Amino acid sequence: MTDSPSPLSPQRRHDKGLVLIAAYKLLQALLFVALGVGAVKLLHQDAADVLGRVADHLHFNSEWRLVDFILDKASLLNDPLLRRIGLAAFAYAALGILEGTGLYLEKAWAEYLTLAITASFLPWEILEILRRVTWFRAGLLMVNVLVFFYLLNLVTERQRGKKESLPMEEN
Numbered sequence: 001m002t003d004s005p006s007p008l009s010p011q012r013r014h015d016k017g018l019v020l021i022a023a024y025k026l027l028q029a030l031l032f033v034a035l036g037v038g039a040v041k042l043l044h045q046d047a048a049d050v051l052g053r054v055a056d057h058l059h060f061n062s063e064w065r066l067v068d069f070i071l072d073k074a075s076l077l078n079d080p081l082l083r084r085i086g087l088a089a090f091a092y093a094a095l096g097i098l099e100g101t102g103l104y105l106e107k108a109w110a111e112y113l114t115l116a117i118t119a120s121f122l123p124w125e126i127l128e129i130l131r132r133v134t135w136f137r138a139g140l141l142m143v144n145v146l147v148f149f150y151l152l153n154l155v156t157e158r159q160r161g162k163k164e165s166l167p168m169e170e171n
Contacts, residue, residue: 015106017150021114022103024143029096036089039082047077108158115151118144 042050051074052062060067077085099117102110125141 014104015154017154018103018106018111021147021150022100024147025096025100025103025114029093029100032089032093032096036086036093039086039089042077043079043082043086047082048074050074108155111151111155115148115155118148118151122148 048071052071055062055067055071062068062071095117099110099114103114122141122144125137125144129137129141
């Protein structure tokens, strides 16, 4: 018996970087699904009251600056805004699932899509860092810069490989 894979079950190694990025995108999608579900659940309710009860249940100090900020902003939420938040969250989750699945399957279109989307968000993330530096923002920016350059390198290497494999024209 040999250790080589049979033709019926080919064993292909996945690019570990793409698998890691796919997991990141799918995790983001899961968080946006949770956000969308939360927005839909808050429809026809007083969002500030519901979030205040959640904060009490979780024993958060209501004088903590972040809790106070969230509860203050929750009072601005109304049903039309919650519907828009839910729709945007579900749309972004769908995009994340598309990116993550395509990257896991090592599809070139997913690499280009993720590259374009990541590049489009980098200026906003940089502006947020310039507005106020936090560990979370800096970490998110660093992850997205790494994703961008990894995918850019992958795409350019593939393009170089295609050009080198083309037969030379004779004059």
